[in-house]
Amino acid sequence: MSMSSMSMSSMSMTMSGTMTDTMSMATATDGSMPMSTSSSDDPMTMGMDSMAMVFFTSTSTSLWSMAFTPNTTGQYAGTCIFLIAFAAIFRLLLAIRVNFFEIIAAAKKRRTAGLLQPYEIAAEGVPRPWRASEAVMLGAMDVVIAGVSYLLMLAVMTMNVGYFLSILGGVFVGSILCGRYTGHSGAH
Template structure:
């Protein structure tokens, strides 16, 4: 009789342990299910209010992801193009007039034989040669200087690229097959259109 409460208390502990283990098992099962692809059309995208309820809305969501992934490749191409543009502007050839140096065209005009022998030298890559000297035409080893007209624009572009990339990542993390294939399809389409403008580092 005295041992009955102990058994009852022990049974209660068993029931509590059993319920807790069931809860842990169910939570583990749900976490495992999150890593499995599913094809439910009623998969929320970015918010609970964006949940397709029909085939049409699901298709529209997939088209949006295709366009977003293609736009992401376009942003990478635009960033790469802008970086090349900034670099070309910084590395543009600078010329200075050399004191006492006669222009090549003038020297050839005084010497008829030299003019006949080197007539093709009067026109070069930069047109008719003048009394100039190339100061610098290659990048320096140190870091490029901070510029108000360049670096804020670069930071804004990087922020937009990162934001769009994270949105695509969240769509893929929904584990919806349609969303996943839409992101891949948009990536293929964007690379097909502007992939040649994207530098290797941006990939």
Template structure:
């Protein structure tokens, strides 16, 4: 047996096509997921559409959570000061003071102090950074799965991913927009 022909046979069965194909028997993520019929191929394409929509949902969910975490961080800037007498409290204790509400430069006087952040970013918080890291990892995993589907060079898989991205963006794209200037 000629070794060169056996090597070329094994190489051709292992290499990926470098041109787009319309084959309905293209494996997805491994030989175990190879559609054997038109219905199986359609089901695989529908799965890819749903996976791409899920990716857009993850992006939108992350943007919503980032906004929620930002609001919570901004709200944590206000710290209640124990034992601090407010201007309103001093007026109540002074018998010579006139009745009325006290509004200061900081608004209505209360037992709070505004704490300014020293750095341009929020400090590490386990309750925020762990979910953020997990969500980002999930987004990367789904994006890589979609990338692998596109890398099969199957036209149906490619168009299914694009359709899923379009539908997902159409459904929830407005939530994934982050504008730092909107408060």
């Protein structure tokens, strides 16, 4: 939006000493929507005071996009099952990340049929040598874990009770399946 499409009024000082800035912004319908911000304790004038952040039950809550909106009860149940599986996959990814070096060592040993020196894990107190291939794989794994965790966070932030409980159920299932692999780490 360019400055020419926005008209701004000047700052004004009210009697109570608070500053108020009012501006009109052009909308898609070529009308104007007043926006007022104030440093006083008044609620925002854009209707934010009517948005209550409470849990609710609905079978037609959008998940991540308008295209991912269940229209029937069956689709809602499928979305909840998907969230359970997605949260369990998140726990699996954490278990893989925690045991990354052991998994790499086992894969290398299997690939060479045990003929070469096994890929040793560094002894306690001795830092492992840095390897670019491992750093790239760890970085990619961290990006995938962050992406999955942010998507789960956004699902919780819909405040839909079914989505919230599905994610908790998925974490529970994932912990049952992979908990023994993350038990000795600080991962959660």
